[in-house]
Amino acid sequence: MHFTRMSSYDTAEVPVIVRGDGAYVWDAHGRKYLDALGGLFVSQLGHGRTDLAEAAAKQAAELAFFPLWSYAHPTAIELAAKLAGHAPGDLNRVFFTSGGGEAVESAWKLAKNYFKLVGKPMKHKVISRAIAYHGTTQGALSITGLPGLKAPFEPLVPSTFRVPNTNIYRAPAFLEGADGTVDPEVFGRWAADQIAVAIENEGPETVAAVFLEPVQNAGGCFPPPPGYFQRVREICDQYDVLLVSDEVICAYGRLGHMFGAERYGYQPDIITSAKGITSGYAPLGAMIASDRVYEPFAHGTETFLHGYTFGGHPVSTAVALKNFEIFEDEKVLEGVRENEGAFRGTLERLLDLPIVGDVRGDGYFYGIELVKDKATKETFDEDESERLLRGFLSKALYDAGLYCRADDRGDPVIQLSPPLICGQEHFDEMEQKLRAVLTEAAGLL
Numbered sequence: 127m128h129f130t131r132m133s134s135y136d137t138a139e140v141p142v143i144v145r146g147d148g149a150y151v152w153d154a155h156g157r158k159y160l161d162a163l164g165g166l167f168v169s170q171l172g173h174g175r176t177d178l179a180e181a182a183a184k185q186a187a188e189l190a191f192f193p194l195w196s197y198a199h200p201t202a203i204e205l206a207a208k209l210a211g212h213a214p215g216d217l218n219r220v221f222f223t224s225g226g227g228e229a230v231e232s233a234w235k236l237a238k239n240y241f242k243l244v245g246k247p248m249k250h251k252v253i254s255r256a257i258a259y260h261g262t263t264q265g266a267l268s269i270t271g272l273p274g275l276k277a278p279f280e281p282l283v284p285s286t287f288r289v290p291n292t293n294i295y296r297a298p299a300f301l302e303g304a305d306g307t308v309d310p311e312v313f314g315r316w317a318a319d320q321i322a323v324a325i326e327n328e329g330p331e332t333v334a335a336v337f338l339e340p341v342q343n344a345g346g347c348f349p350p351p352p353g354y355f356q357r358v359r360e361i362c363d364q365y366d367v368l369l370v371s372d373e374v375i376c377a378y379g380r381l382g383h384m385f386g387a388e389r390y391g392y393q394p395d396i397i398t399s400a401k402g403i404t405s406g407y408a409p410l411g412a413m414i415a416s417d418r419v420y421e422p423f424a425h426g427t428e429t430f431l432h433g434y435t436f437g438g439h440p441v442s443t444a445v446a447l448k449n450f451e452i453f454e455d456e457k458v459l460e461g462v463r464e465n466e467g468a469f470r471g472t473l474e475r476l477l478d479l480p481i482v483g484d485v486r487g488d489g490y491f492y493g494i495e496l497v498k499d500k501a502t503k504e505t506f507d508e509d510e511s512e513r514l515l516r517g518f519l520s521k522a523l524y525d526a527g528l529y530c531r532a533d534d535r536g537d538p539v540i541q542l543s544p545p546l547i548c549g550q551e552h553f554d555e556m557e558q559k560l561r562a563v564l565t566e567a568a569g570l571l
């Protein structure tokens with residue numbers, strides 16, 4: 127299995143999920159779970175939608191497969207136009223992949239290739255943030271900022287460098303004001319400026335791109351402080367570095383907008399996306415690039431020598447079109463924007479528990495950081511974290527009928543990313559189940 131300690135199933139039974147309906151899934155024993163992670167940040171419209179299944183079946187019957195290698199097919203064309211229409215500014219060029227890691231990989235290759243064509247061949251390096259996850263292929267893993275995930279596969283692709291992320295809960299003490307708090311704008315400015323420092327340290331003539339998620343997932347949902355992305359944009363313009371918005375999680379309604387960049391009002395040069403583009407009814411990813419980045423490829427014999435057999439698979443692009451038709455018909459994004467305050471408010475009730483240090487996120491995307499000591503923000507050591515997350519929480523939450531993720535790639539967090547169709551009754555159910563399990567967890571420490 128993927129990212130799984132195989133030995134943990136020497137004695138325990140592998141959970142087998144057999145069906146889903148709306149925000150719920152059922153296992154092989156008939157037990158019901160609230161899918162508070164949308165599968166894996168994927169299931170925007172929830173499970174069991176026959177309209178999406180029918181769109182897939184219809185396309186498979188009409189044209190099951192044709193590649194996008196010098197050919198096209200109607201649903202890829204229509205979907206590309208739709209994405210270009212929604213993407214901010216001049217992001218008008220769509221390159222389909224089979225998933226998120228491939229989109230990230232494609233974006234790095236595009237950035238390198240672009241700078242070679244515009245006469246800056248040394249620009250190839252990538253800056254990304256500490257603890258950020260960008261995928262598992264060797265390029266995407268190299269951009270990932272989680273040393274533990276990379277160690278078994280080193281040496282990876284050279285030329286990637288890390289800067290601090292936007293975890294204001296653990297902002298450096300030197301940014302604290304006289305009252306002991308950190309002004310989010312001061313923090314945002316500092317965090318963005320670290321990108322300029324990294325570019326200067328590496329030599330601006332060697333840096334091609336900065337890869338940032340709108341809200342960083344790994345570490346437990348770090349939204350951007352006010353002004354952060356505006357400052358990053360200035361820095362990228364100053365040094366001619368491409369800003370890649372990795373929206374594999376944050377696009378397609380997760381934050382109440384088609385794209386995270388739209389929510390926070392910044393203009394990327396490239397967006398990478400996947401997951402919710404089809405609500406999980408078929409695999410698909412999309413890299414969306416600006417006209418400026420596309421331009422050097424538009425002449426003579428130039429070719430982007432890159433592609434994937436299943437990138438823009440007809441069944442997947444047909445499903446994505448249906449997915450977006452439903453978004454419009456059922457006002458899904460409007461629903462997220464209307465309900466996100468209620469979601470936040472419901473989760474914030476958990477702050478009365480001593481083990482809950484922070485509740486953070488935006489839209490339908492939240493992280494709950496668990497701490498040993500709330501007053502000092504002391505976190506758990508490796509052993510405690512192992513016992514808490516793997517030894518207790520993951521199983522206890524699941525046994526309680528809540529599918530979500532207990533993650534300690536950074537400090538220990540619980541991650542929530544429910545289907546966008548969820549409402550107050552689901553928020554309450556999450557809060558109640560989390561409260562019961564976290565209360566028990568605190569008692570075990």
Ligand SMILES: Cc1ncc(COP(=O)(O)O)c(C=O)c1O
Binds near residue numbers: 228
């Ligand atoms: C921000 C980000 N980028 C890239 C990826 C990789 O996507 P995939 O697993 O589809 O290759 C992920 C997956 O979770 C992600 O969250």
